[in-house]
Amino acid sequence: MAALTRAAPTKQELKSHEMGMHTEQLTGRTQQVFFDIDLNEPHHGFGLPDTFDVDFNKRGEIDASNMDAKQVNLRIRDMMKEGYGTIVLKNPGAKHSMAVGILNRLNLIIEGSLGYFGLGLLDGPNVRISGRVGWSCGENLMSGTILIEKNAGSQFGAALRGGDLVCKGDVGSRTGIDMKGGNIIVGGNTGAFTGFMMQRGRMVLCGNAGKNLGDSMYDGVIFIAGEPQSLGVDAVWGEMTDLDRGWLAEKLKKYDVMPKGGIDSFRKIVAGKQLWNYDNLEPTEKKMVL
Amino acid sequence: MRLKLAEADDLKTDHKIRDKIRERQGLVDNRLSELGVETVEVEQPRPYAFRYRLRYSGDTKQLATDIEQIEGAEVLSFGHALELIKDLGDATQVSQNYGLGDFRGTHAIGHTRMATESDVDIRSAHPYWAYPYNDISVVHNGQITNYWIMRREMERLGHRFMSNCDSELLAVYTANNLEQGATLEDSLKASIKEIDGVFTYLVATDKELGLAKDTMAAKPMVLYESDDIVALASEEVAIRAIVPREIDTSDPYDEEVRVWQR
Numbered sequence: 001m002a003a004l005t006r007a008a009p010t011k012q013e014l015k016s017h018e019m020g021m022h023t024e025q026l027t028g029r030t031q032q033v034f035f036d037i038d039l040n041e042p043h044h045g046f047g048l049p050d051t052f053d054v055d056f057n058k059r060g061e062i063d064a065s066n067m068d069a070k071q072v073n074l075r076i077r078d079m080m081k082e083g084y085g086t087i088v089l090k091n092p093g094a095k096h097s098m099a100v101g102i103l104n105r106l107n108l109i110i111e112g113s114l115g116y117f118g119l120g121l122l123d124g125p126n127v128r129i130s131g132r133v134g135w136s137c138g139e140n141l142m143s144g145t146i147l148i149e150k151n152a153g154s155q156f157g158a159a160l161r162g163g164d165l166v167c168k169g170d171v172g173s174r175t176g177i178d179m180k181g182g183n184i185i186v187g188g189n190t191g192a193f194t195g196f197m198m199q200r201g202r203m204v205l206c207g208n209a210g211k212n213l214g215d216s217m218y219d220g221v222i223f224i225a226g227e228p229q230s231l232g233v234d235a236v237w238g239e240m241t242d243l244d245r246g247w248l249a250e251k252l253k254k255y256d257v258m259p260k261g262g263i264d265s266f267r268k269i270v271a272g273k274q275l276w277n278y279d280n281l282e283p284t285e286k287k288m289v290l
Numbered sequence: 291m292r293l294k295l296a297e298a299d300d301l302k303t304d305h306k307i308r309d310k311i312r313e314r315q316g317l318v319d320n321r322l323s324e325l326g327v328e329t330v331e332v333e334q335p336r337p338y339a340f341r342y343r344l345r346y347s348g349d350t351k352q353l354a355t356d357i358e359q360i361e362g363a364e365v366l367s368f369g370h371a372l373e374l375i376k377d378l379g380d381a382t383q384v385s386q387n388y389g390l391g392d393f394r395g396t397h398a399i400g401h402t403r404m405a406t407e408s409d410v411d412i413r414s415a416h417p418y419w420a421y422p423y424n425d426i427s428v429v430h431n432g433q434i435t436n437y438w439i440m441r442r443e444m445e446r447l448g449h450r451f452m453s454n455c456d457s458e459l460l461a462v463y464t465a466n467n468l469e470q471g472a473t474l475e476d477s478l479k480a481s482i483k484e485i486d487g488v489f490t491y492l493v494a495t496d497k498e499l500g501l502a503k504d505t506m507a508a509k510p511m512v513l514y515e516s517d518d519i520v521a522l523a524s525e526e527v528a529i530r531a532i533v534p535r536e537i538d539t540s541d542p543y544d545e546e547v548r549v550w551q552r
Contacts, residue, residue, distance in 0.1 A: 172541040
């Protein structure tokens with residue numbers, strides 16, 4: 001039978017666990033291919049991402065009135081290539097798939113609203129949007145920050161992996177579905193199935209949530225200041241700690257979305273872990289343990 | 291009354307269709323005069339599509355049933371306020387063909403269909419008229435999973451289905467509820483419990499515009515409300531076509547029902 005015991009966690013690991021993070025080493029054969037690009041080792045199509053040296057003081061503008069999404073995305077890329085570190089996107093007109101695939105440090109200021117799939121697949125930029133975003137905003141964000149002043153649609157921050165995704169208004173349903181890291185902060189209310197199948201990361205909800213909050217969550221933490229209509233399967237109330245309160249105070253002050261009741265109004269939701277098992281037992285062995 | 295006497299594709303596949311349409315129109319005119327209906331004006335925006343202005347105080351259900359007994363005839367809409375237009379082609383083309391730019395009214399609903407589960411033809415296109423009720427029509431985005439169960443239930447109650455499109459069920463279901471004396475809001479609320487699947491749909495009557503979303507909120511809807519206008523669309527960019535400026539919009543939540551009155 002496979003070993004069920006692990007070495008006692010260190011103090012640092014305990015602190016990480018308390019914050020909802022993981023430290024365990026996964027074992028098994030890796031699928032990752034390592035190569036040294038300086039030695040011209042064959043890298044089977046892997047390449048360094050396109051990154052550009054940009055100067056945040058070099059500021060440029062794009063007027064998207066008569067441009068489609070592809071033209072806007074290519075223009076952002078060309079401007080980064082030219083060294084622009086601050087880009088103001090004007091008149092986006094709620095068009096879909098705008099400002100996606102930016103893998104660079106960049107200050108992006110969007111004056112207006114975006115449609116579906118806005119700001120998807122980002123790694124690094126800091127984005128501020130004065131308007132609203134449609135469905136699936138910030139999908140697969142790896143790092144950076146996205147700050148939305150108005151409302152957001154459903155699937156907000158789906159499969160988020162890192163960075164901060166902040167909406168000061170209300171968001172739709174299935175917020176943070178399948179999120180694997182990072183932080184989602186919502187200043188208003190959120191819809192049904194928020195945090196559905198969440199795996200890691202933190203979600204902060206300053207308003208109320210719809211039914212089935214945290215349904216089937218594997219792990220991660222949800223902080224809520226308002227009331228959820230109901231908790232989802234395997235989502236349970238957890239204990240707030242001083243670390244949580246400190247982290248919340250810092251984040252909410254930074255993005256200016258503190259709820260009326262302050263930090264003390266927050267409660268914590270975590271996975272009950274009844275649905276998911278982290279051991280590597282064979283099904284027959286599992287029956288014996290259960 | 292709006293009606294069609296053939297499918298758009300019949301023009302390509304049947305070389306005698308124009309003669310047949312003329313013949314069918316003659317039968318419609320005979321049927322109307324037999325029932326004592328006064329025909330004020332007839333327009334023919336497309337070879338197969340007709341608009342009749344009628345004067346009639348009798349039973350419109352009987353009238354619609356009688357006309358639909360004519361081969362190829364389908365009544366698209368009846369009413370003092372409702373004009374229901376559907377055809378093949380993109381929105382701009384259909385709008386030009388039927389002169390939609392000249393329409394005047396308080397509210398309108400429209401739909402561009404991506405056919406997933408039934409044919410690409412006029413009978414499977416939205417909006418659906420809530421047969422046989424004057425001035426009620428429905429557009430829907432989604433999939434109804436208990437379609438056949440509900441359809442059989444409606445058929446047992448005597449309702450007619452013209453297509454195999456699941457969206458038609460919502461029109462028939464709404465018509466049935468209103469026949470039983472329910473308000474539009476009651477009907478929309480009941481549909482969330484009784485209709486399975488994922489859906490967002492709109493109902494327009496002569497005085498009201500209603501919205502209902504399913505329990506999963508799986509189909510998009512963006513809402514913009516101001517003192518002058520209420521606009522709803524699956525995507526905000528569609529609203530921007532009529533409100534070309536920065537606006538505050540929101541997404542209605544799961545199980546949300548809204549009704550606006552004119």
